[in-house]
Amino acid sequence: MDEITFAVLGTGGIGRRALEVSQHKETLTPVAACDRRGIALDADGLDVDELLAATEGNIDNEVATDGGAGTAAVDGDGGGNEDGGDGVKQHGEDRGVVASDQARPSEDPIGEIVDRGDRIDAVLLALPNYEHDFIPRTADRFVEGGYSGVLIDVLKRSRVIDMLDDRRAAFEDAGITFVCGAGATPGLLTGAAALAAQSFVEVESVDIWWGVGLKSGYEDNRGTVREDIAHLPEYDIETARDLSADEIERLIDERDGVLEFEDMEHADDVLLERAGVCDAEDVTVGGILDVRDDEKPTTTTVRVTGTTFDGETATNVFQLGDETSMAANVNGPALGYLKAGVRRNRAGEYGVVGPAELMPGF
Amino acid sequence: MDEITFAVLGTGGIGRRALEVSQHKETLTPVAACDRRGIALDADGLDVDELLAATEGNIDNEVATDGGAGTAAVDGDGGGNEDGGDGVKQHGEDRGVVASDQARPSEDPIGEIVDRGDRIDAVLLALPNYEHDFIPRTADRFVEGGYSGVLIDVLKRSRVIDMLDDRRAAFEDAGITFVCGAGATPGLLTGAAALAAQSFVEVESVDIWWGVGLKSGYEDNRGTVREDIAHLPEYDIETARDLSADEIERLIDERDGVLEFEDMEHADDVLLERAGVCDAEDVTVGGILDVRDDEKPTTTTVRVTGTTFDGETATNVFQLGDETSMAANVNGPALGYLKAGVRRNRAGEYGVVGPAELMPGF
Incomplete structure (x- = not known):
């Protein structure tokens, strides 16, 4: 299997640990990471060590309350409230991914990733989902932006699957393989x-x-x-x-x-x-x-x-x-399913699949 | 995934139980079953109940000692010696698959299956392997006969993998995906x-x-x-x-x-x-x-x-x-990996793969 490039939306615990674990996986190259305020891009592969060191103390824990179609905000999976009341571990000038030398502020980080979609095989949606249509709406942006490739989330809620299923035809037309619920x-x-x-x-x-x-x-x-x-x-x-x-x-x-x-x-x-x-x-x-x-x-x-x-x-x-920590059990499988999703996508299989469907034809 | 047609070479314990378990799997249609002396063919799907009822008491337990390239004999995985000394459970006129109404004697049952290969998605080699090149040589016959599809075995021996690996280029040229070691x-x-x-x-x-x-x-x-x-x-x-x-x-x-x-x-x-x-x-x-x-x-x-x-x-x-019996743990997975192999084959992935390689890109 060839090299796989991937982006991470959200640089909370799951997003950052996914970047870290990917360093141990062959064939996986992270080329983009963003949160709601900024984005780090490198087509040759991000310097994950630098990005993690710079952001560990600067997690953006605000909840993305909304953004409407086309402007959905990107949050880490940190939690907290719009007033930033949690203030977890912040000790830098810049909150979130912009604390990294590789990142810069962005008005529309998702849009920037969609625009580079032809060089990104898979996008890990390491986003929270307090509004349960947040991830489906984010997926809509990728469809609208002409992305074709893999979208993958680590959600737990049954009702989100239904909302993604409603978009099956749009994913198939776009050439998107959406892998849902791919964590622990x-x-x-x-x-x-x-x-x-x-x-x-x-x-x-x-x-x-x-x-x-x-x-x-x-x-x-x-x-x-x-x-x-x-x-x-x-x-x-x-x-x-x-x-x-x-x-x-x-x-x-x-x-x-x-x-x-x-x-x-x-x-x-x-x-x-x-x-x-x-x-x-x-x-x-x-x-x-x-x-x-x-x-x-x-x-x-x-x-x-x-x-x-x-x-x-x-x-x-x-x-x-x-x-084994939750992080270990979430991120290894998530990246494994990401690779399996890319294989399906390259074989022309689009739509919505769950992890168990990616197991050998059982 | 579309309907999958498959053939079983060998009607010993594993071959017959694979046919039986396939009745519980959606999308799997057995269209051929053979042993060294006979063959049952039905492009619309064999009547598995009849075939099993007819053959349960008439297992051909002889060992295929050889046959040379092009004439490799097909045995069940019953065991025994060329003199038929085991004589296990035989109580019919005809030994082996020919005891079934759907079967007839054949001088070259493998050749007959190869000839129908364009209508067979996968071939389960439920053969014994006393000569450890028996299965590789059987695979050669499929290559020579122009078969393209899945070949799958349930072997245990490391050295057979090496012999199959030696044939990787031939499998790739032929469009064959060989899944090895797919049992329990x-x-x-x-x-x-x-x-x-x-x-x-x-x-x-x-x-x-x-x-x-x-x-x-x-x-x-x-x-x-x-x-x-x-x-x-x-x-x-x-x-x-x-x-x-x-x-x-x-x-x-x-x-x-x-x-x-x-x-x-x-x-x-x-x-x-x-x-x-x-x-x-x-x-x-x-x-x-x-x-x-x-x-x-x-x-x-x-x-x-x-x-x-x-x-x-x-x-x-x-x-x-x-x-859970050995038969349950062999045949469910074998048929699952068979389906996974067909998916790979249809995606244009040929060569030799083991079961763990068929797991999600882990």
């Missing part, structure tokens, strides 16, 4: 479920149970934590977005830093159904997030129970080592 | 290792440990057992082939039906290296086979230990439920 979960874990399902002719249930310990990564991943809060029974994506930083801290305090989720609305179900593994209703997702400890509060486990062709019922199990 | 192991388990490796930027070790309980499948899988014996320290592929049925029974008696293997020559190592997961020398394969009990003597487990981008060392684990 749904990404890695639905991939594992699709693989584990191979022993069976009928899958009865897929149980996904995750543990994340996020003490040292908490500040970097406030956006992810906020999105997780939206999965708590008392909240939804809108009410979670409207929480102030203080309210989030209080909510976490009340729970001693531990948030437990059962029966989450999580795209794993629809993505496994799309891949033909099982019905969406046979998938359950839950987990425990501890923001005050780096040790995982529980072991991330995928259990696939099914019936074999010879009539036996059994459960295949996939478990992640407790020492 | 290497197939399913190296796929799991490639998936599990995603948390890491450096994989230190892959440990594959399998358990197979084969009491009720023993007669059907004598070929596989004989090939396993070749992995015992005291034997090799030639000495195992030369064992009489009595000698095999004695060998198994001496071990109370339990064969334990450590550090096997197993293609998992070269296939994981080819896929970029780790060095071949970091892969260890072992397992326990019990031919007198259907319960697995040990749980099949893949352990992938590596270092994350953030410097942690951890082990991800994949385990198969003990109730």
Whole structure:
């Protein structure tokens, strides 16, 4: 497979770690990274070390509240509010990617990436999604700008898949392959479920149970934590977005830093159904997030129970080592699925696919 | 993905079970099945139920000793010797596939399948490999006959991969995508290792440990057992082939039906290296086979230990439920990889690939 060039939209925790992990992957060259205020471009490959060193202390944690069609703002996945109240770790003059020598301010960073789209094989949308149409609307900009290539996100919400599906014909016409939900979960874990399902002719249930310990990564991943809060029974994506930083801290305090989720609305179900593994209703997702400890509060486990062709019922199990961080489990798979998406795209397969559909024709 | 037509060479345990499992897979239509003496053909799809019912008691367990280029005989993976001394389960007039109403005798069943190659997307080589060039030589016949499509085997031996690699240019010229080692192991388990490796930027070790309980499948899988014996320290592929049925029974008696293997020559190592997961020398394969009990003597487990981008060392684990049979774990993945191979072939990717290379660009 030839060299792959890619861009990262959003330089929060996920965007920056994706750049870092890409350094370990052969054939992947990051040529652009942007946030809502600036952009770094280098067709020969960004100096990732410099970019990370310059931006680690200058994360732009503001939420992109809107921008309307054509002006969608680009945020990191940092979280926080429009007033910048979180002020996480900022200690430089410039916030966000412009702190890097390779970057400059931009009025329209997404537009600049779209304009260079013919030299970019894939675009990783490492964006938050407090408004659940934010990523679909960003995709619209790439369609409108004549981009053809791979778009890939690491989202979790089922309803976003539907919004992307509504755009399937537009993606196909444009020559875009949209890979959705390509992080740790749904990404890695639905991939594992699709693989584990191979022993069976009928899958009865897929149980996904995750543990994340996020003490040292908490500040970097406030956006992810906020999105997780939206999965708590008392909240939804809108009410979670409207929480102030203080309210989030209080909510976490009340729970001693531990948030437990059962029966989450999580795209794993629809993505496994799309891949033909099982019905969406046979998938359950839950987990425990501890923001005050780096040790995982529980072991991330995928259990696939099914019936074999010879009539036996059994459960295949996939478990992640407790020492693997969320960042490790998000970004390795995301880049792997990115490469798989580029292969599909080059073979002329366009539209919307989930990670489990990228597994060998299972 | 469109409909896929496929043929099965060899109607021993693996070939017949592949036909059976294919009934549960969408888009797969078996259009040909043959053994060394006969062939069943139906461009609209074989009646698998009839074929299995007719052949279950009439397995041709003779070993194809040779045939030379152009006349390579086709055997099931039943095992036994040229004198037919095993005589396993035969109770019909006709041995092998010709016991089916859909089949007829053939002087050159492989030639007949090659001649119909333009209507066959993939050919599953469910053949034994006592002579370790038997499958490569069979592949030569497809090249010589102008076949372009997928060839796929479920072999275990590292050295066969090398022999297939020697033919890479010929496969590429012919438009053939050869998928090697696509059964339970290497197939399913190296796929799991490639998936599990995603948390890491450096994989230190892959440990594959399998358990197979084969009491009720023993007669059907004598070929596989004989090939396993070749992995015992005291034997090799030639000495195992030369064992009489009595000698095999004695060998198994001496071990109370339990064969334990450590550090096997197993293609998992070269296939994981080819896929970029780790060095071949970091892969260890072992397992326990019990031919007198259907319960697995040990749980099949893949352990992938590596270092994350953030410097942690951890082990991800994949385990198969003990109730899943070898047949279930061979044939589901084999057909999944067959479909993945057809997708690659249709995209113009030819040559030799292992299962782990068919995983998302990991």
